Amino acid sequence: MSAFRRFGFALVLPLAAGLLAAGGEEPIPWPHGDAPSSADLDEGVGAALSLATLERVEEFLEAAEKGEDREHIFALQTNIDLGAYDLERLFAFGDALFAHEFRGEDGFGDRPLPGLSRVHSGVRGGLDTYSCAGCHSVGGPDGAGAPTQNAFLLGDGDRASSANQRNAPHVLGLGFVQALGAEMTFELGQTRTNALAKAADTGADVTVPLESKGVSFGSLTAHPDGSLDTSAVVGVDRDLVVKPFGWKGEIARLRRFTEDAARIHFGVQSHVLALGWQVEPDVPHLGAGPNWWDPDNDGVQREIEEGILTATAVYMAMLETPVILPPHDPGLRARWSNGMAVFEEAGCASCHHPELPLANVRWDEWPDTTGGPPVELNLMRDGEKPRGTSLVKLYSDLRRHDMGEELADPHDGAFDIPRSVFLTRPLWGLAETAPYLHDGRAATIPEAILAHGGEAAAARDAFRALDPEDQKDLHVFLLSLTREPKVHVLQ
Numbered sequence: 334m335s336a337f338r339r340f341g342f343a344l345v346l347p348l349a350a351g352l353l354a355a356g357g358e359e360p361i362p363w364p365h366g367d368a369p370s371s372a373d374l375d376e377g378v379g380a381a382l383s384l385a386t387l388e389r390v391e392e393f394l395e396a397a398e399k400g401e402d403r404e405h406i407f408a409l410q411t412n413i414d415l416g417a418y419d420l421e422r423l424f425a426f427g428d429a430l431f432a433h434e435f436r437g438e439d440g441f442g443d444r445p446l447p448g449l450s451r452v453h454s455g456v457r458g459g460l461d462t463y464s465c466a467g468c469h470s471v472g473g474p475d476g477a478g479a480p481t482q483n484a485f486l487l488g489d490g491d492r493a494s495s496a497n498q499r500n501a502p503h504v505l506g507l508g509f510v511q512a513l514g515a516e517m518t519f520e521l522g523q524t525r526t527n528a529l530a531k532a533a534d535t536g537a538d539v540t541v542p543l544e545s546k547g548v549s550f551g552s553l554t555a556h557p558d559g560s561l562d563t564s565a566v567v568g569v570d571r572d573l574v575v576k577p578f579g580w581k582g583e584i585a586r587l588r589r590f591t592e593d594a595a596r597i598h599f600g601v602q603s604h605v606l607a608l609g610w611q612v613e614p615d616v617p618h619l620g621a622g623p624n625w626w627d628p629d630n631d632g633v634q635r636e637i638e639e640g641i642l643t644a645t646a647v648y649m650a651m652l653e654t655p656v657i658l659p660p661h662d663p664g665l666r667a668r669w670s671n672g673m674a675v676f677e678e679a680g681c682a683s684c685h686h687p688e689l690p691l692a693n694v695r696w697d698e699w700p701d702t703t704g705g706p707p708v709e710l711n712l713m714r715d716g717e718k719p720r721g722t723s724l725v726k727l728y729s730d731l732r733r734h735d736m737g738e739e740l741a742d743p744h745d746g747a748f749d750i751p752r753s754v755f756l757t758r759p760l761w762g763l764a765e766t767a768p769y770l771h772d773g774r775a776a777t778i779p780e781a782i783l784a785h786g787g788e789a790a791a792a793r794d795a796f797r798a799l800d801p802e803d804q805k806d807l808h809v810f811l812l813s814l815t816r817e818p819k820v821h822v823l824q
């Protein structure tokens with residue numbers, strides 16, 4: 334794959350411009366309504382072809398002048414702090430990182446190169462493939478993973494049965510998700526602060542409900558001495574930080590996910606992690622050194638710059654947002670509307686909240702070590718189209734739920750989250766992300782619903798008890814949660 338799948342964000346023409354609000358009555362875009370004009374089509378095809386040509390030129394250049402590729406994934410955080418790159422340039426760095434095929438000179442793996450392994454070896458991980466795009470490509474660029482691309486986490490490096498299996502979700506719209514999580518964290522934190530202040534003032538225990546954006550996280554009790562009882566906190570860690578990424582909801586920020594993914598899939602270490610090793614050597618995750626600047630001792634230093642963590646976070650925040658595209662055919666459209674009602678009636682929406690309100694569409698990405706200013710962007714304005722609205726049609730509550738023993742992981746995981754507990758998976762983009770569920774065990778949407786258990790057992794039973802026609806309508810509705818069709822040239 335070439336270094337640049339896209340060089341900016343205007344080069345692939347969105348063919349179906351416009352979002353349909355859930356339940357909204359806006360006109361239905363192509364391919365459901367009028368086809369795009371031939372001028373629009375010409376422009377889209379022309380842009381896609383010139384992008385393909387550019388990618389080929391990049392490949393030739395890399396072959397002829399080695400090192401070209403590496404330059405595309407090298408950005409110093411200090412330069413970002415100085416404002417050296419605009420958003421489009423940062424997007425291009427992140428785009429290049431996502432497509433980059435890591436290799437020995439990038440610090441791929443340890444020395445000697447161990448080769449790929451399907452099953453991860455403990456917390457060190459794979460190596461299981463060469464690029465982010467190598468797992469995130471089903472349904473289009475930045476998409477989900479096929480079952481054959483599943484990651485086998487925390488295994489013994491050999492037997493699949495020793496590991497917890499994970500199927501890759503798509504990475505679209507994640508700026509909205511990070512921002513929602515951060516707002517929820519802020520609100521829960523404020524509730525905690527207020528409870529502590531009140532307990533100190535009154536000299537008595539204060540118990541408060543924990544709620545944000547209509548989602549309940551149980552309650553906590555503040556004691557007058559400033560200590561907390563968090564035993565009634567549910568659906569979030571006791572630190573009250575909402576972590577919206579990963580099937581179990583274990584990571585709060587895109588730069589941390591990028592860092593972790595590069596480490597466990599490619600053995601490529603961020604400079605931030607190496608700096609941490611200098612303070613306290615993390616041998617299990619990174620290696621035994623001997624030098625802090627090269628913890629995995631492969632002879633490559635500064636394998637991923639902090640600036641690239643920032644750029645990749647910006648890239649994912651600027652990617653297109655999934656959309657709802659209902660069927661145009663009147664008969665199917667009626668079934669779709671009924672399916673949406675069934676989704677509510679069966680109790681799906683109690684976890685898969687159709688909308689979460691975002692208070693502030695300004696998104697910022699702070700550096701880890703330089704003390705520089707954040708990179709800022711406006712989620713509704715900056716990046717690929719379509720962008721979405723401040724009522725984020727995520728179909729999740731960003732809260733964890735106990736899904737029962739049948740759906741549980743076979744082994745304990747790394748984050749001290751019980752085996753049967755998972756974050757409500759956002760359903761936006763669902764149609765393009767088969768197979769379903771954390772390990773990809775469900776080939777179809779109805780199979781995924783029937784596999785729900787635990788806290789979702791009542792909704793599953795309600796689905797089972799539905800008239801078969803209503804079940805089909807629900808399926809029609811869920812298939813409208815998709816991504817916009819675009820012109821891409823494959824080569």
Ligand code: HEC
Nearest residue numbers: 461464465468484499500501578579580590591594595598
């Ligand atoms: C071997 C396949 C594989 C590769 C390579 C890979 N990913 Fe992933 N990705 C996954 C899987 C599996 C998950 C779900 C992980 C989990 O829940 O524990 C995931 C989840 C994510 C998420 C969280 C999405 C969400 O909605 O929760 C992000 C962000 C992400 N990956 C980014 C990246 C980046 C950036 C890279 C490259 C540095 C990358 N991935 C490389 C398989 C992969």
Ligand code: HEC
Nearest residue numbers: 679681684734755756757758769770771781788789792796
């Ligand atoms: C108690 C909360 C809860 C309820 C109620 C619930 N779900 Fe889920 N849903 C989840 C969680 C958590 C997951 C992820 C589980 C996993 O992967 O192991 C999920 C996953 C899914 C998936 C798979 C998504 C993917 O990308 O793989 C679909 C489809 C789905 N739910 C649809 C529904 C429908 C339809 C209903 C109503 C009949 C429903 N859910 C009710 C919590 C819930």
